[in-house]
Structure formats: C-alpha cells, structure tokens
Amino acid sequence: MLFGRNRKNPIKLTDKGVVEWKYTTCGYCSTGCSIEVGLDREGKAVSARGVGDADVNRGKLCIKGILEYELFRTDGRGSVPLMRERIHEPFRQASWDQALDRTAAEIQRIQESYGRDAFSIVSTGQIMTEEFYTLGKLARGVIGTNNYDGNTTLCMASAVSGYKRSFGSDGPPGCYEDFEHTDCLLAIGSNLPEQHPVIYWRMREAREQRNFPLIVVDPRVTMLAQNADMHLPIRPGTDVVLLNSLAQVILDEGLHEQAYIDAHTEGFEAFRELVEQYDPVSAARICGIDEDSIRNVARLYAKAPAAMTIWTMGINQSTHGSDGVVAINNLNLITGNIGKPGGSSLSITGQCNAMGTREWSSCSGLPGYRALEKEQDRREIAEFWGIDEDFFPKKRGMFMTDILPAIETGQIKGLWLIATNPMTSMPNTARIRKTLEKLEFLVVQDAYADVETNEYSHVFLPAALWAEKEGVFTNTERRVNLIRNVVDPFADSKPDLWIFNQMARRIERERKPNFPETSEQVFEEMKELSKGRLLDISGMSYDRIEQQRGLQWPCREGEERGAQRLYSDGVFQHPGGRAKLIPLPFVDNNECPDEEYPFWLNSGRVVEHFHSRTRTGKIGNQNKFSPTPYMEMNPDAAAELGLEHGRYARLVSRRGDAIVLVQCTQRVPRDMVFVPFHFHECVNRVSLGLLDPHSRQPAFKQCAVRVEPVADQEAAAKLNLAARAY
Ligand SMILES: Nc1nc2c(c(=O)[nH]1)N[C@H]1C(S)=C(S)[C@@H](COP(=O)(O)OP(=O)(O)OC[C@H]3O[C@@H](n4cnc5c(=O)[nH]c(N)nc54)[C@H](O)[C@@H]3O)O[C@H]1N2
Numbered sequence: 002m003l004f005g006r007n008r009k010n011p012i013k014l015t016d017k018g019v020v021e022w023k024y025t026t027c028g029y030c031s032t033g034c035s036i037e038v039g040l041d042r043e044g045k046a047v048s049a050r051g052v053g054d055a056d057v058n059r060g061k062l063c064i065k066g067i068l069e070y071e072l073f074r075t076d077g078r079g080s081v082p083l084m085r086e087r088i089h090e091p092f093r094q095a096s097w098d099q100a101l102d103r104t105a106a107e108i109q110r111i112q113e114s115y116g117r118d119a120f121s122i123v124s125t126g127q128i129m130t131e132e133f134y135t136l137g138k139l140a141r142g143v144i145g146t147n148n149y150d151g152n153t154t155l156c157m158a159s160a161v162s163g164y165k166r167s168f169g170s171d172g173p174p175g176c177y178e179d180f181e182h183t184d185c186l187l188a189i190g191s192n193l194p195e196q197h198p199v200i201y202w203r204m205r206e207a208r209e210q211r212n213f214p215l216i217v218v219d220p221r222v223t224m225l226a227q228n229a230d231m232h233l234p235i236r237p238g239t240d241v242v243l244l245n246s247l248a249q250v251i252l253d254e255g256l257h258e259q260a261y262i263d264a265h266t267e268g269f270e271a272f273r274e275l276v277e278q279y280d281p282v283s284a285a286r287i288c289g290i291d292e293d294s295i296r297n298v299a300r301l302y303a304k305a306p307a308a309m310t311i312w313t314m315g316i317n318q319s320t321h322g323s324d325g326v327v328a329i330n331n332l333n334l335i336t337g338n339i340g341k342p343g344g345s346s347l348s349i350t351g352q353c354n355a356m357g358t359r360e361w362s363s364c365s366g367l368p369g370y371r372a373l374e375k376e377q378d379r380r381e382i383a384e385f386w387g388i389d390e391d392f393f394p395k396k397r398g399m400f401m402t403d404i405l406p407a408i409e410t411g412q413i414k415g416l417w418l419i420a421t422n423p424m425t426s427m428p429n430t431a432r433i434r435k436t437l438e439k440l441e442f443l444v445v446q447d448a449y450a451d452v453e454t455n456e457y458s459h460v461f462l463p464a465a466l467w468a469e470k471e472g473v474f475t476n477t478e479r480r481v482n483l484i485r486n487v488v489d490p491f492a493d494s495k496p497d498l499w500i501f502n503q504m505a506r507r508i509e510r511e512r513k514p515n516f517p518e519t520s521e522q523v524f525e526e527m528k529e530l531s532k533g534r535l536l537d538i539s540g541m542s543y544d545r546i547e548q549q550r551g552l553q554w555p556c557r558e559g560e561e562r563g564a565q566r567l568y569s570d571g572v573f574q575h576p577g578g579r580a581k582l583i584p585l586p587f588v589d590n591n592e593c594p595d596e597e598y599p600f601w602l603n604s605g606r607v608v609e610h611f612h613s614r615t616r617t618g619k620i621g622n623q624n625k626f627s628p629t630p631y632m633e634m635n636p637d638a639a640a641e642l643g644l645e646h647g648r649y650a651r652l653v654s655r656r657g658d659a660i661v662l663v664q665c666t667q668r669v670p671r672d673m674v675f676v677p678f679h680f681h682e683c684v685n686r687v688s689l690g691l692l693d694p695h696s697r698q699p700a701f702k703q704c705a706v707r708v709e710p711v712a713d714q715e716a717a718a719k720l721n722l723a724a725r726a727y
Pocket residue numbers: 030031156189190191192193195196197218219220221223235236237238239240313314315316319350351352603604605606607608609610611612702
C-alpha cells in the first residue's frame with residue numbers, strides 16, 4: 002500500500018536549470034553561512050545551497066538563506082535616484098549626477114551655515130566592510146563630521162562597550178568550535194534557534210556528542226529554553242544581579258581560579274567586596290530566580306573544566322547592557338574561562354556585518370580599532386590618508402541615539418541614512434517622525450525605495466544589494482567571508498562603495514585621501530592598516546578567503562589560517578596587559594509595571610522575518626508564516642481581560658498605542674507581553690528605549706504597557722493591516 006502510494010507520488014526535485022554556482026555569504030544574520038547561488042542559462046538566480054565544506058554551516062542554511070536568491074526580484078526596490086524640494090510632495094526621478102550634486106551641495110551648505118557637526122551620518126551593520134571603511138574615510142577624512150554613527154548602537158554597542166571595559170578592546174574572544182569543547186553553556190537573552198539557526202545547529206550537534214549542561218536565562222520560554230537543562234525566567238533587566246550573585250557563590254565557596262586571577266586580572270579586591278552584597282538570598286528578591294538555582298548554576302559553571310557564556314539582545318538592549326557584558330566577563334575571568342577551548346565570553350552578533358562596522362567603519366573612532374582619543378592613532382591615520390591630523394576631533398561625537406534628539410533640539414540640521422530604517426526600528430515612532438520632519442535635508446540611501454524612512458527624505462539614492470556587489474563581512478566568530486558579485490545591480494541602483502566614492506569627489510577640501518575604485522583595492526588598503534594590530538587581516542586575500550570558506554582574524558601575513566581565539570596567552574589590551582574585574586552595583590531604573598500599565602513589554606524577533614521586513618516581507622514563503630503584527634500573551638492574563646486568541650487588542654503605553662493580534666501562549670509569563678518588532682507602526686509606537694549610560698543602547702526589552710480589548714474588530718483589522726506596509 003505504502004509502496005504503491007510512493008510510486009504514484011515520488012519525491013521529485015525540480016530541475017531549475019542551474020548552469021553555474023557562485024560563491025557568496027548570507028546577508029541576513031551574523032552567523033555568516035557560506036551560500037552558493039545557482040544561475041540559469043540567462044544568468045538569472047534560480048536557486049541556493051549551503052556550502053558543504055564551509056566550516057561555519059557545513060552545508061546547512063536556514064529559511065532566510067535558502068530563499069535569499071529571490072531577493073534580486075523583490076518588489077519595492079529603488080531603480081533610479083529620486084528628489085524633491087519638500088517632504089510629502091511627490092518625488093521626481095533624477096540622474097545620479099543631479100542627486101549626488103544636490104546632496105553634496107546640501108552637506109556643504111549646512112556645514113558652512115551651522116558648523117561641520119551639524120550634518121550627521123548614520124549607517125548600518127549590513128553593507129560590506131570595504132564600504133564601511135570607505136564611508137569612514139569620507140565621514141572622518143573629507144566631510145569631517147563627528148556626529149557619525151550606525152544602527153549598531155541599537156544592537157551591539159553594549160557588547161563593544163563591555164569588551165572594551167573588561168579586556169581593553171572590542172573583539173569576541175571565542176568561536177563556534179568552542180561548543181565542541183565546553184562542559185557547560187550559559188545562554189543569556191539569546192534565542193539561538195530562531196535568530197541564529199545555524200549556530201544553534203552547531204551547538205546541538207556538539208551537545209548530542211558530549212551532552213554538556215545548557216542553562217538558559219530568559220523571561221520567556223523560548224525555543225532555546227525548551228531545549229535547556231535549566232531555564233531561569235529572570236525578572237526583566239536584572240541579569241547583572243544574577244551574575245553578581247553567581248560570582249558571590251563562586252568566591253564564597255572557593256570555586257574560583259585564584260592563579261588565573263592573580264596572573265591576568267586587576268581589581269579583584271574591590272570586585273569581591275561588591276559581590277558580597279549579592280548573596281543568593283538578597284539577589285533572589287531582585288532577579289526572581291530562587292536561591293538554590295543560583296547556587297546550583299554557580300557550582301555547575303565553576304566546576305566545569307571549561308564553561309562558556311553566550312548572549313544577545315536580552316543583555317545588550319537594557320539600561321544595564323554594558324554592565325551585563327562586563328558581568329559576564331567578570332564571571333569568566335574569575336573562573337579562568339577566557340581564550341581557552343570551550344571557555345569564553347562569546348557575544349552572538351546581530352546583523353551580517355555588525356562586526357565589519359565595529360572594526361573598520363570609524364563610527365566610534367578610527368579604522369582598525371583605533372581611537373580618536375589617542376594621539377598616535379590620529380597621527381597614523383592622518384598620515385596614511387594624507388590629511389591634516391587636526392582635521393580629526395579628539396573625542397568621538399554623538400551616538401545614533403543622541404543624534405536624533407540633537408535634531409529635535411536643532412543642533413543637527415542634515416542627515417544621511419545608509420541602510421537603516423529608524424522609522425520602524427527606533428523606539429517611540431511618533432518622536433522619530435517629528436524629528437525627521439524637522440530636518441532641513443535628509444538623504445536616504447537604501448536598496449528599497451518603499452522603506453518607511455524614505456517618506457521623510459529630500460533625496461533617495463538607490464543602492465545595490467547583497468551579492469549584486471562584492472566585498473567581505475565579518476561574522477560572530479571574527480571570520481571574514483566573501484560575497485562574490487553574483488548578478489548585476491538592479492535597474493540603475495549602484496553599490497554603496499560607488500556612491501561613497503562619487504560623494505568624495507564632490508566635497509571640496511584642500512587635502513583629500515585617495516579613494517580606490519574596486520572593493521578588492523580597498524581590502525588591500527585595509528590589510529596595510531591592520532598589520533600588527535589585534536584584528537590583523539594582512540594574511541588574507543579574496544581568493545584565499547573563498548578557498549578556505551572564510552578566515553578568522555587575526556590572520557597575519559604568511560599565516561595559513563587565522564586564530565580561533567583571542568587572549569589565549571592571558572595578555573589583554575589594557576595598558577599592562579591585564580583584564581579588569583569591575584564592580585557593578587545595580588540600580589533599578591526601568592519603567593516597571595504598575596497598576597495603570599501592568600505588563601512588561603518585551604520585543605524581539607521571529608525566524609522567518611528580518612528586522613523591518615523590507616526584504617523578508619516580500620518573499621512569499623517567508624511572509625506567510627507571520628504576515629501581520631501580533632503579540633504573545635499568557636492565556637490566563639488574556640482571559641482576565643476578556644481577550645481572545647486570534648482577536649485584535651490595543652496595546653497602550655505612556656508613549657502611544659498599537660493594534661495587535663492576540664496570540665495566547667504559555668511562552669510568556671502572566672505579567673509580560675512579547676511583540677516581534679518587524680512591523681512598522683507597531684511595537685516601537687509604544688516602546689520607551691531608556692539608554693544605557695556607557696553604550697547609549699536603548700533598552701528595547703523593558704517598559705510598561707496595558708492591554709485593552711477592542712470593540713470594533715473590523716476597524717482594528719484595517720489598522721493592523723496598515724502596519725504590514727508590504
Ligand atoms: N530571523 C531573524 N534572525 C535575526 C534577526 C532578525 O531580525 N530575524 N536579527 C539579527 C540581529 S540584528 C540581532 S541583534 C539578533 C538578535 O537575536 P536575539 O537577541 O536572540 O533575539 P531577540 O528576539 O531580540 O531577543 C532575545 C531574547 O531576549 C529575551 N529577553 C528580553 N528581556 C530580557 C532580560 O531582561 N533578560 C534576559 N536574559 N533576556 C531577555 C527575549 O525574551 C528574547 O527571547 O538576531 C539576528 N538574527
């Protein structure tokens with residue numbers, strides 16, 4: 002019977018007529034999977050497959066990577082430059098010369114009228130590293146504005162800040178192979194199976210071999226939590242308290258590595274004194290994790306021959322984001338778990354090239370992890386670029402989250418947005434809208450003309466996307482991987498590199514750096530600047546990267562492969578070479594639930610969508626899984642308010658409101674709702690985004706809301722549909 006049915010409907014793979022496979026790297030998340038895109042006889046991208054001998058993904062891809070080749074034909078792409086005198090008027094098509102000339106003229110007008118820093122630039126984590134380096138050269142070396150940052154302030158700023166405070170430099174010290182050596186894995190505020198599916202698969206494979214304990218800290222019962230040995234449903238925003246308490250138990254019970262602490266760290270006494278206040282009984286009252294669980298986890302972690310911690314936005318997007326990262330580093334320093342196989346503080350990065358911007362964009366300083374604050378760094382770069390050292394400011398300027406308020410107060414008059422969509426991704430949409438409307442000049446450079454932020458622009462520059470161009474990305478484990486140019490740019494869109502180079506020609510300055518034309522030439526220049534530094538890439542070349550399916554830095558000239566881990570020798574980047582143990586007192590400064598707003602609002606992501614959905618919202622097989630804005634809500638809480646699964650409800654905060662579909666699930670506790678942030682006019686209409694004092698990253702994960710039933714379901718459905726945008 003079964004045999005017969007199978008014969009009738011045999012599984013058949015469609016022959017898509019692929020005649021050539023081209024090597025590239027996925028452009029969504031920071032896992033960094035190697036992909037081959039299949040081209041048919043007409044050169045059209047028709048298929049994709051994971052690269053089998055790539056160490057990162059070993060042939061696997063997630064749903065986004067598998068369908069990524071469909072991007073080249075998605076709706077809403079920018080085909081020609083657009084211009085208008087005033088926002089909200091219709092755009093008219095322009096030539097590249099017209100659009101670039103107008104932008105250059107506006108930049109210069111604003112700088113001459115209001116000062117150099119009155120024109121601001123905000124970029125992304127999603128263009129090539131060569132493009133980042135070139136943009137940095139343009140922003141710091143030609144335009145000369147100090148108000149230059151990226152959306153990584155919404156994402157990785159706390160990790161960067163925490164690494165710098167503990168180790169003296171940015172740079173995740175571990176790698177994926179650490180899963181194959183670890184004896185205990187602590188995952189904090191990270192939903193790996195949905196947000197980094199292939200890293201999750203690597204972790205699971207390793208765990209099936211050696212069955213090490215997995216402890217997940219997350220207020221939601223995520224897919225990762227369901228797979229854990231222990232799930233700690235922490236009270237939002239209190240991870241520092243839990244981490245201080247783990248350290249307290251470890252020190253109190255003498256489970257720490259005194260020899261490592263003595264040889265490689267400083268500040269132990271002050272640290273020990275502070276954590277004494279965080280005994281498990283006191284800590285449990287604040288963080289909501291019972292005292293015995295705290296003790297058990299501390300013992301498990303400290304007694305494991307090698308233990309590692311991974312984290313993502315549950316830590317970074319908090320008013321204690323930077324402190325949370327330092328607390329993780331403290332834990333690993335006192336247990337001697339840095340730079341050894343299976344022992345690490347591994348921040349799981351977000352966007353495909355969030356690392357590339359940290360390393361090379363000059364957003365937070367100068368290229369190659371150099372700082373504006375250091376005279377020698379300023380001199381080196383000024384000489385290399387052939388410009389005056391005095392052209393550089395001596396201190397970094399504003400972060401993205403300070404740039405927008407500075408537009409509000411009139412300090413900043415012009416803005417250039419590159420591959421970021423703050424109308425959807427920044428907290429408090431109403432405020433962002435007013436801010437953008439206030440600008441004298443906004444230029445939006447994006448692959449999609451229908452990106453929401455473009456409603457507020459004077460000039461739109463259509464950019465080529467992903468494998469329509471060539472360059473490198475750096476992934477979570479510091480692996481530099483190559484994107485080969487698979488197809489031509491869509492219509493008259495241009496690679497971001499080309500756009501930056503054109504702009505450099507149009508800004509008048511006495512002395513200007515040289516701007517090489519091809520990405521490979523730019524890469525060669527970066528190699529030169531990386532020599533002898535922590536992020537040395539001088540041993541790499543495009544061809545070698547492709548052959549090896551990605552190379553990790555540092556990879557020095559003449560080296561066959563890069564280093565898997567940093568700080569294996571126990572020498573850190575602070576002067577004197579020691580890591581710092583930093584005491585972290587906790588102050589509760591969140592907007593917490595109260596009688597009027599009784600729920601925690603938590604937000605994040607789902608596997609099938611990427612951010613503001615400019616891409617995934619248009620790929621049918623991805624969009625169909627969650628086409629409309631919705632909210633996870635505990636069924637008991639819903640019943641109490643008379644809300645039903647599948648009906649619309651109104652989410653209200655002190656900032657605004659949003660209409661969402663109620664999805665009843667035990668995944669969230671009774672006093673919390675969770676909303677994916679992928680939809681325009683949705684969760685960020687209500688979010689607050691208090692800033693971390695060190696990293697200036699918004700606490701997207703914590704604020705207070707109430708939920709109201711909606712009588713007119715039909716009207717709500719319309720509003721909800723409007724938020725889909727695509
Ligand atoms: N499919 C898909 N994958 C992506 C992305 C995408 O948009 N879609 N985006 C990429 C990017 S840029 C990023 S930054 C990463 C983000 O990757 P993740 O950080 O893994 O994803 P999020 O859903 O933002 O948040 C993770 C978890 O933090 C938890 N959390 C909330 N508050 C707290 C808290 O106070 N403490 C703790 N411990 N946890 C808390 C949330 O409940 C949530 O489950 O994903 C990357 N990968």
